[in-house]
Amino acid sequence: MAIKFYTTLSYKLFCKKVQKHQRKIEVGIDTVPLGTIVNEHDSGFGVFTSDGEFVESSRQLRGKRSQFIPNKPTKNVPYVDKEVVYFGNVYPHFGHFLLEHMNRAWVLENKRYQDMPIVLINNYDLKDVPEYIYSLLDLLGVKKENIIILNENTRFKSVHIPHQAFDIPIFYADEFTKPFETMAKRATGKDYDKIYVSRAKLACGKTFGEEAIQKIFELNGFHIIYPETLPLGEQISFMKNCRVLAGCAGTALHLSLFMPKGGTVIQIKRNRENKDNFDVQNLINSAKKMESFYISGSVEKVRSQHSTEMPQIIGLTKYMRAFFEDNNFIYNPELNIPSDKVWQQYTIAMQDFKSRRGVPVIYKIKNLLVKLLACFVPGRENRSRFRKYMKRLLGLS
Structure with missing residues (x-):
């Protein structure tokens, strides 16, 4: 897997450091007879043995952290006389669910488990399960009626726990990509050899200057x-025969999971801070054995984070020009990207941001404060709630 950087030296060194901490692992399946799947909502979830021991492989990982270990279940819990497959929890964000909550789906490549009910824990107490969850599982041959959305503690005849095959930003297993390849084969619709995924029609978070860059592609x-x-099935269909995928850094490039192995991913960096989603995309590209290009495209006046409310702008940087020239792209080197009109739009958007959130440096300090304080809050769900509370308190949301 080759990586080529058309970026600052600082960013390249940052990425090399990230790479050193990423690795490939082996995975397996733990079977727990008379296992109890526990949903304590705010206080964690997971599987316990009949002797009341917590099964570590049922813990939801996120980097070096994980969710709370729930309390030992009482003996008086409902019993269901079925063998089930433990899938983790329902998560209300497509990108996160795709990477962090489909990371046990590889088990469905084994015929033994294909007809067993799938258990997803509703620890967020969602009234409606996101439709993309059913759509993804349907492409794996799991019908809606064979999915158990677990709201309360339940004991089962047997609980099969596939190990997590992907953990941002630390590890992946070869098995992780297999269900995505299966889904791609079953998706029907148009497909293309080279695709650019655009942010230009996002309701919020569009990148100024991108439309001119995508025209070159x-x-x-x-x-x-x-x-x-596009419907999810159509998005997947577009990827099934895609050889080269390009776009600005973000969730859309995670669709490379549905590409054939050995393709190419071209990621345009849309912020000037070193930290972005390289750790995530590189882990995906490694698992898919992709060739990778990273291009510094940001021309923003004020440095922004990767995930931010601040407006972002890209243009025909020296790094972008070098990429185009090295890869024999046809383009007009005299193009003024971003144009004066786009610069004006960006300036207006920045003024609007300042009127709502304050000057960028204060905004960054407040966000850093929230991040630091959240480090002392145990449990992923609690940290998330704490961050939301603090952001409201400090006028960040």
Whole structure:
């Protein structure tokens, strides 16, 4: 897997440091006879043995952290006389669910488990389970009626726990990619050899200057798609025969999971701070054995974080030009990207941001404060709630 950087030296060194902490692992399946799946909502979830021991492989990992270990269940819990497959929990964000909550789906490649009910824990107490969850599982042959959304503690005849095959930003297993390849084969619709995934039609978070850059990709044979405007099955179908995928850094490039192995992913960096989602995309690209290109495209006046409310802007940087020239792209080097009109739009958006959130440096300090304080809050769900509370308190949301 080759990586080529058209970026600052500082960013390249940052990425090399991230790579050193990423690795491939082996996975297996733990079977727990008379296992109890516990949903303590705010206080964690997981599987216990009939002797009341917590099963570590049922813990939801996120980097070096994980959710709370729930309390030992009481003996008086409902019993269901079925063998089930433990899938973790329902998560109300597509990108996170795709990577962190489909990371046990590889078990369904084994015929022994294909007809068993799937258990997803509703620890967020969602009234409606996101439709993309059912759509993804349907492409794996799991029908809606064979999915158990668990709201309360339940004991089962047997609980099969596939190990997590992907953990941001630390590890992946070869098995992780297999269910995505299965889903791609079953998706029907159009497909293209080269695709550019655009942020231009996002309701919020669009990147100024991107439309002019994507036109250059289009001129060079890339088909432009706007993922958020397409049904999930169609998005997957577009990827099934895609050889080269390009776009700005973000969730849309995670669709590379559905590409054939050995393709190419071109990621345009849309912020000037070193930290972005390289750790996530590189882990995906490693698992898929992809060739990777990273291009510094940001021309923003004020440095922004990767995930931010601050407006972001990209243009024809020296790094972008070098990429185009090295890879024989047809383009006009005299192009003014971003144009004066786009700069004006960006300036207005920044003024609007300042009127709502204050000057960027204060905004960054407040966000850093929230992040630091959240480190002392145990449990992923509690940290999330704490961050939301503090952001409201400090006028960040």
